[in-house]
Structures are given as structure tokens and as C-alpha cells.
Amino acid sequence: xxxxxxxxxxxxxxxAKYSKGIDKMIQLxxxxxxxxxxxxxxxFMETFxxxxxxxxxxxxxxxxxxxxxxxxxxxxxxxxxxALSMGVLLVAAAIFAVMLIFYFRFxxxxxxxxxxxxxxxCFKIPFAVPIAFALTxxxxxxxxxxFGTIIYYIMTYLEVSSTVVTGADGITGQMTLFATQVMQNxxxxxxxxxxAVCVLIVYTVRxxxxxxxxxxxxxxxAVADIIVIVAGGIALNIQFPYITVIFGNIxxxxxALILEFCVFSVDYSRAEKFQYExxxxxxxxxxxxxxxxxxxxxxxxQISKRRHDRKEEGEENQTESKAEHPKPxxxxxxxxxxxxxxxxxxxxxxxxxxLQEEIDLEEIIKKELQDKxxxxxx
Amino acid sequence: xxxxxxIKLMNKMAMYEEKQGQEDFKISSYHKKDxxxxxxxxxxxxxxxxxxxxxxxxxxxxLDMILENLGLLMLAVIAAAILIVYIVLLISYGLFASRFYxxxxxxxxxxxxxxxxxxxxxxxxxxxxxxxxxx
Numbered sequence: 001x002x003x004x005x006x007x008x009x010x011x012x013x014x015x016a017k018y019s020k021g022i023d024k025m026i027q028l029x030x031x032x033x034x035x036x037x038x039x040x041x042x043x044f045m046e047t048f049x050x051x052x053x054x055x056x057x058x059x060x061x062x063x064x065x066x067x068x069x070x071x072x073x074x075x076x077x078x079x080x081x082x083a084l085s086m087g088v089l090l091v092a093a094a095i096f097a098v099m100l101i102f103y104f105r106f107x108x109x110x111x112x113x114x115x116x117x118x119x120x121x122c123f124k125i126p127f128a129v130p131i132a133f134a135l136t137x138x139x140x141x142x143x144x145x146x147f148g149t150i151i152y153y154i155m156t157y158l159e160v161s162s163t164v165v166t167g168a169d170g171i172t173g174q175m176t177l178f179a180t181q182v183m184q185n186x187x188x189x190x191x192x193x194x195x196a197v198c199v200l201i202v203y204t205v206r207x208x209x210x211x212x213x214x215x216x217x218x219x220x221x222a223v224a225d226i227i228v229i230v231a232g233g234i235a236l237n238i239q240f241p242y243i244t245v246i247f248g249n250i251x252x253x254x255x256a257l258i259l260e261f262c263v264f265s266v267d268y269s270r271a272e273k274f275q276y277e278x279x280x281x282x283x284x285x286x287x288x289x290x291x292x293x294x295x296x297x298x299x300x301x302q303i304s305k306r307r308h309d310r311k312e313e314g315e316e317n318q319t320e321s322k323a324e325h326p327k328p329x330x331x332x333x334x335x336x337x338x339x340x341x342x343x344x345x346x347x348x349x350x351x352x353x354x355l356q357e358e359i360d361l362e363e364i365i366k367k368e369l370q371d372k373x374x375x376x377x378x
Numbered sequence: 379x380x381x382x383x384x385i386k387l388m389n390k391m392a393m394y395e396e397k398q399g400q401e402d403f404k405i406s407s408y409h410k411k412d413x414x415x416x417x418x419x420x421x422x423x424x425x426x427x428x429x430x431x432x433x434x435x436x437x438x439x440x441l442d443m444i445l446e447n448l449g450l451l452m453l454a455v456i457a458a459a460i461l462i463v464y465i466v467l468l469i470s471y472g473l474f475a476s477r478f479y480x481x482x483x484x485x486x487x488x489x490x491x492x493x494x495x496x497x498x499x500x501x502x503x504x505x506x507x508x509x510x511x512x513x
Contacts, residue, residue, distance in 0.1 A: 091438065094431040101428035105421070106478060172438075179438040 005293040008262065028062035031069045034115050037122050038076050041159040045083035048076060070111040077155070084158065085166055087174025091182075092154060099147045110144045117148025118155070124244055126152075128252035130195040131221045132259055134202035135214060142199045146192045153188040157181055187240070190232030198225045209286055211268045218256045222249040265291040384503040391496050398489060405486040414479045421475035422468055429464055 015022055035054045043049030061069040074096050081089040104111050120126045133141040168177045198221040205217035226249055233240045266288045274285040405413060
């Protein structure tokens with residue numbers, strides 16, 4: 001577990017170092033996925049459904065604020081709808097305008113949730129978004145989650161029944177058919193209800209003071225999701241893909257656990273409770289320490305030769321090979337030089353060198369002593 | 379010689395100017411009451427347009443049902459319901475928008491005040507530097 005925390009710290013350090021680039025990459029990826037999904041599901045206008053256009057649009061959006069990606073997605077959808085039918089365009093434009101007027105005017109930064117919702121739906125894990133945002137945000141995120149669900153169902157409906165819409169009589173007929181099919185879609189409203197319930201439950205439980213409240217909240221949210229969908233399915237007589245719903249919830253909980261690990265890692269075993277009072281209140285405080293791990297510093301030991309040493313050695317080797325009878329002294333010197341750079345033996349060789357120097361010193365002293373003795377004799 | 383504190387201060391100021399500065403300067407150029415009432419009126423106009431759109435979409439959705447049961451009483455009931463919901467929506471959004479923009483103005487004013495303080499501090503740094511130069 002501690003190695004995971006070390007990895008987390010390292011990832012955080014990495015993100016801090018390259019945050020600008022990583023943010024742009026994420027934005028690019030998000031924009032590309034959204035545009036790709038829109039084009040693949042409702043690519044009625046061939047010019048805009050082109051992959052090159054998708055890439056170019058995504059690149060442009062990567063360099064602009066996130067809100068621009070949302071606006072570009074809405075415009076792209078409207079362009080495709082216009083190619084299909086004017087009636088569809090009018091209804092969809094009215095729905096988008098209502099979303100903008102009633103919510104995104106006040107919280108434009110939450111618009112990204114709509115895109116995340118559409119992506120999550122396409123990956124069959126729509127439950128991940130309500131659980132994740134209920135864990136990290138406020139209950140008002142229900143609104144963009146509902147909008148995202150509605151937009152996904154608009155896309156799905158147009159993907160499946162575009163010919164039915166175009167077959168209707170006149171613009172009014174198309175409008176009526178499209179609006180009826182989208183707004184009276186029981187499956188969509190069941191999902192909306194389940195997400196709303198999920199967000200409220202997860203938010204309430206995770207704010208409680210119970211130990212492991214985040215994990216309990218995730219589990220409760222997933223169970224609530226499944227229960228509401230099953231109940232909706234039975235009450236409204238809809239055939240939901242129950243296996244996908246269950247597995248989607250399991251994957252969503254796993255993703256939420258990863259999110260918890262990244263955002264909220266605390267050590268419940270070291271939790272402390274305090275109680276004190278002042279003139280007006282009694283205080284019951286529970287303090288839970290955060291898990292913090294110090295990343296071990298890497299020490300790089302340079303044991304390879306310097307470049308000019310290598311060059312000198314190379315030159316010496318060349319002269320050595322050319323000489324027919326090399327002197328024994330130089331040979332020895334060569335040997336020590338060669339061995340002194342064997343990886344992993346540096347310390348031993350240094351010790352040997354020092355010993356050699358000491359021996360040499362001893363010899364010099366001995367010689368001097370002998371000289372003195374000879375002088376004294378003379 | 380580089381004054382580290384001055385650089386830090388300038389960095390903070392530049393970051394603020396780039397992030398929220400432009401909007402905050404615009405907001406704080408109004409009086410709180412003027413800004414709040416103007417934005418609330420604007421919100422009410424937008425809500426009216428949005429409500430009209432919702433009614434339009436719902437009318438399209440339930441067109442068949444409305445045409446089947448069309449009568450004077452039915453029309454009166456629908457009109458009354460639409461009006462009541464509209465009034466409720468206007469009041470609730472009006473109150474919400476008023477509080478929202480009041481808070482927004484207060485926060486923006488606070489940030490601009492902080493920015494002005496930083497500006498004064500920066501001016502002091504420049505004054506010190508000028509003094510040193512003349513000495």
C-alpha cells in the first residue's frame with residue numbers, strides 16, 4: 001500500500017511539473033472523444049463528420065477554455081441536426097437554450113459535466129459521473145448530469161431513428177415526433193431519477209462523520225442506482241440491460257475508489273476524538289490524519305569514465321598496439337588504470353590505491369633511513 | 379539587483395489579472411445595488427425567454443393531446459397553470475439571481491481591494507528603488 005502512496009506522490013510531482021501540457025492533452029482527448037462520438041452517432045453532414053475536421057476542431061478546443069468545447073459540441077450537434085431536419089434542429093436548439101438560460105448562465109464551469117456524462121454513457125459507465133461528482137462536488141451537479149443524460153438520449157434517438165423523423169410530414173410533424181420521442185422516453189427519465197437519487201445519497205453519506213464514509217457512500221450510491229432502475233423498469237415496463245447496469249455500477253465504484261485514493265486518503269486507524277466547550281457551544285470534534293508518504297530521493301552515482309579520459313585511453317591503446325615491446329612499467333600503469341573503472345569495484349580499487357601509496361611512502365622512508373645510516377657509517 | 383518580494387507580488391498580480399481580473403474590474407465598476415438589480419432584470423428576461431421555449435417544446439410534445447381535448451375550460455386551465463408556474467419561476471429565479479449577483483459583487487470587490495493593496499505595495503517597492511537610485 002505504501003508503494004501506491006509513493007506512486008501517487010510521484011504522479012502528483014510529475015503533474016505539478018508538466019501540468020500545463022497534461023491539461024492541454026486531457027482537453028484535447030476529451031474534445032476529440034466528444035466530437036468523434038457526435039460524428040459517429042449523428043454524422044448527417046458529411047463535411048463535418050470527416051475525421052480530419054474532428055481532429056482540427058479538437059486541437060482548436062484544446063487551446064481554448066473548456067466551456068468552448070461544450071459550445072463547439074452543441075454547435076456541431078446543431079449542424080448535423082440541420083442537415084437531417086429543420087424540425088429536429090428547432091427542438092434541439094430550444095432544449096439547449098433552456099439549459100443555457102436556466103443553469104449554465106450561473107455555473108458555466110459545470111458545463112463540462114454534460115460532456116463527461118455523454119462520454120460515460122457511451123462507455124456504458126454513466127453511474128461513474130454522478131458518484132464521482134457527488135463525492136467531490138455539491139448536489140447541484142444533478143442538473144448538468146440530467147442535461148447530459150437528455151443530450152445522450154437525443155443523440156441515440158437520432159442515430160437509431162433518423163429515417164423515422166425525416167419521414168414525418170413537414171417541420172411541425174418532425175418537431176412533434178422528435179420532441180415526443182425524446183421527452184416521453186421513460187428509459188431516459190428512469191436514468192435521470194436514478195442519478196438524482198444516487199447523487200443525493202452519495203453526498204449525504206460522504207458528509208457523515210462515520211469511518212470510511214466515502215466507501216460507504218459509493219456502495220450506497222451504486223445500490224440506489226440499481227434499485228431505482230430495477231423499480232423503474234418494473235413500474236414502467238421497460239427492459240433495461242440489467243447485467244450492463246450491474247457491471248457498470250461495479251466499474252463506477254472501482255473508478256470512485258481510485259478517485260478516493262487520489263483525493264481523499266486518510267488513516268482512520270489514527271482518528272482522534274475531542275470534546276470541549278465554550279460559553280455557547282459543546283464541540284465534538286473528530287480529527288482524522290491524512291496519509292502522507294515521503295518519496296525516497298534517487299541518488300545517481302556516476303561510475304562511467306569522463307569523455308576525455310576515454311579518449312586518452314583510446315589513444316594509449318592505439319600506441320600500445322603499435323609498440324612491439326612495451327615497457328613493463330607502463331604495462332602495470334595501464335593495468336591499474338583499466339581496472340580502476342570496473343563498475344561496482346570503485347571503492348575497493350580506491351582502497352587498493354591508497355594502500356599502494358602508503359607502501360610507496362614506506363619504501364621512500366626506508367630508503368631515506370638507509371641513506372642516513374650509510375652517511376653515519378661514512 | 380532583483381527584488382524577490384517584488385517579483386512575487388507582480389507574479390500574483392499578473393495571475394489575478396489573467397484569471398478573474400477582467401471580469402472583477404468590470405463588476406466592481408458598478409455599485410452593488412446597480413449591478414445586482416441590472417443582472418436580476420436581465421436574468422428575469424432570460425427566464426421569460428427560456429420559459430417560453432419550454433412551453434413551446436411541451437406544446438409540441440403534447441400537441442395531439444391538447445388538440446383532442448381542446449375546449450374553453452381546458453384552455454383556461456392550461457393558461458392559468460402556465461401563468462402560475464411563470465410567476466413562481468420569476469419570483470424564485472429573481473430571489474436566487476439577486477442573492478447570487480450580490481455575492482458575486484461582494485467577492486469581486488474583495489478581490490479588487492486585495493489587488494489594489496498589492497498595487498500600493500508595488501508602488502512602495504518602486505519608491506524605495508527610486509530613493510536608492512538618487513542616493
